[in-house]
Amino acid sequence: MELASALRPYRETGALVLAIPRGGVPVGRVVADALGADFDLVMARRIDAGVALDGTGKTWHTNDAHADSNTGSLRGAHFDQLCRQRAVYTPVRKPAEPGGRVVIVVDDGLVSGATMHAALASLRKRHPARLICALPIATRAGLDQVRALADELVCLDTPDRIESLAHFYREFRLVSDDQVRQLTGMASAQSPRRAGPGAVPSVPALSKVMLIPYGTTPLRAILESAPNPVGVAVMVHAGDAQRRAARSQYLARKLRAKGLATMLVDLQPDGRVDNAQVSALDDLAARLDQTLSFLRASTPFAGLPAGLLCAGTAAAPALRSAADHPSQLGALACVAGRIDLAGSAALQRLETPTLLMCASGTAESIRIHQRAFEQMHCPRQLNLVPASGCGFDDRKALAEIATLTGDWFERHLANQTRPCLGYRGEEVSSISPGQS
Template sequence: MHVTGTHFTHFADRTDAGRRLAARLGHVGGPGTVVVALPRGGVPVAAVVARALDAPLDICVIRKLGVPYQPELGMGAIGEDGVRVLNEQVIRLASVTDGQLAEVERRERAELERRARRYRGDRPSADVRGRTVVVVDDGIATGSTARAACRIVRARGAARVVLAVPVAPRDWTDRLEEVADELVCVDTPSPFFAIGEFYADFSQTEDAEVLRLLSEARERERERGREQERAREKERERESDPGSPATASAGVDRELVLPAAGVRLAGRLTVPPDARGVVVFAHGSGSGRHSPRNRYVAEYLNRAGLATLLFDLLTEAEEADRRNVFDVGLLGSRLTSVARQLNSGSDAPPESGTVPGTDAPPESATVPETRGLPLGLFGASTGAAAALHTAAELGPAVRAVVSRGGRPDLAGAEVLGRVSAPTLLVVGSLDTAVLDLNRRAGSRLRCESELSVVPHATHLFEEPGTLDQVAELARNWFLHHLPERGSGAGNP
């Protein structure tokens, strides 16, 4: 059982709560993940999480069984597939009779069936067999509804169940650890009286909003399928004519594996039509390609016409040793190797096996879609030091570097002095220790550089609007410093 949580904070609304929760769930993203929301209040939270994880969104309709004379106090819950969970302690203390319990259950069962028909229509529930299921609600009070939801998805064949909520009481793990493989919570404040007290806006989620969010998620899923089919078609075209170069107008979104120093690193390559540059994201920990914050910034850059590669600098086994996260030499050498392959047109043969964490076969080390594109680097955490290490190694081939809440100081004075690429250091104003380290590192840079401080932001840029500012700063920096395709961009 793995548990993630921090300390008390207020959420602006359910969307804000979803952003903060998504920031803690990057490690569970991937093709095998499904996000399941508890309607209605859990749907706005889960919609943000599903988008950040690039995962399908489904619902698990649960109805709380409230004490007759105090409906907000749950004495149990019922769910789809006939699941029924009772809190015997609450029933006993509230002196609820069998007749009262039966009447509440009858009424809630009718409402459950109505909502299931309204939200899902004739569509079946998502197939979760053998997959990781992230169960999301807007908070935990007694835990009855969450317990029922976890039991349902487990009964439907989920291989792994992650229960994720923005806020819960301190003892929530004691109540729910046996129904989930992992518990993730942003805040566990004390005292705890009601979920709504931790939201500035906890207004009721209406059916119309639930239907809208589910419809948008289904459309994203259909578009994902269309993109995959287009990518497969492009791949078939390349296979039928291996000598033809990738065209500048082709859009690409695919998983790939790149060899680097004896290991295979999984990544996600997105190339919008007529891309004007490519930005490689470096994160010090593993699963960098699933980082919700990096994915958010990458999507922002994609909309601006920049290609992005998000990949894992460490393998899953290596990440377990925290010393590797701070091994800048290791991280930098791998990033340099990957950066060279983006523009080199290497003819290395395809590797055998599968993409880690997926059933997909790896691609060749050749990345024809990025050939000739000017190169930028985006580093987060210790990945910022790795980015500067690569910029120093590749010289003018790297056209721009952006660091988000990074540790450029770990690159060392000698490396910092050799960086020629224009470098932007972005730090939250409330991240005082890292801000001071960035100021010191910035003073050692001999290239064009700038320190941009995002007001009211902490280290993870979880505060409303702060990550948007990071994305905008990065976009402007790259667009300003990456030359247009064909205007003299160098190759690593």
């Protein structure tokens, strides 16, 4: 099928194909089988011009919705129909979870765009790693209604008008409920899947606590992941766990929404504040090395590329460790860290692509980061995050840190090796060492 061929880059990536019933189900089934992807339904239903319902009963309006539309009186009957369809099509299992996954939404065609708009908008709220709208045919006006909701649009033909989808198919049959149920219940034609050479092993959904052996005080690691993550973000700090807990969990959720697994570790669990002395940095570096060794030897994430997100005092041992063991990490991100404590020698030897983030309201922190940035020769970027003081406790600053870190990891853990240097959000490619 031509649509499956256009989606070949997502073959065997752990993608989830979701079809809009009923017409989209035969198309989605073929696409899922060709890609070796999981397959399920996304419930959505047009109820009036420019207005549609999603599977939760929420009403979504496109730009073409009429101001005087009488959708209120129509909503109840249409939502009952959606609930009936879901009960008939998949009576004995829960819907697939799109969070943190590549999600491909398929229908047999798009005219006004209202139904697809509702499907994409409802899925976007569930934080997929990437959301793709895939269609054999769609009007240009209809695509305009959904363009902003998808990370990628794949469409084979875009006529100005569609009077009937049947005119664009060699064979076009109405799909019955029984056919939907049969196609939804089929196992993928690619199952059991066989990973090709160099393919990342499949990782199941995971949420567990593990203990990392270290002396007499094991380190507690919290591992969480949606199925088949594209990489793992190791998140470390040194003490002050009570204040950092909510912030760390927020950042972890955002990174998982990017398709990453997360591993949270406090390198100094007995520390009430993040104020480790310089004399303790070697011990913190040893604890970090043990953490990364444990990641490779004792977790389901052993085969995934790893990025390290560190904060505060943990930044210095992180930089030292990355400089001493350049093959351990694919990317590094430091938030408001005492990176100067790593020492000039470590900064100059660093090869790992490094993102530095500091608060824009602290002159001393800016000076420290600028000086470290100038000493590095690796691919690097320095961002000043709007924040008062040196902390990042407000949600807006945390959201920017999550976005910067997620984008940095996504870029460098995907083996895109072109050197780049950036400063305050601006990126310059192919900068030779020393041209800071």
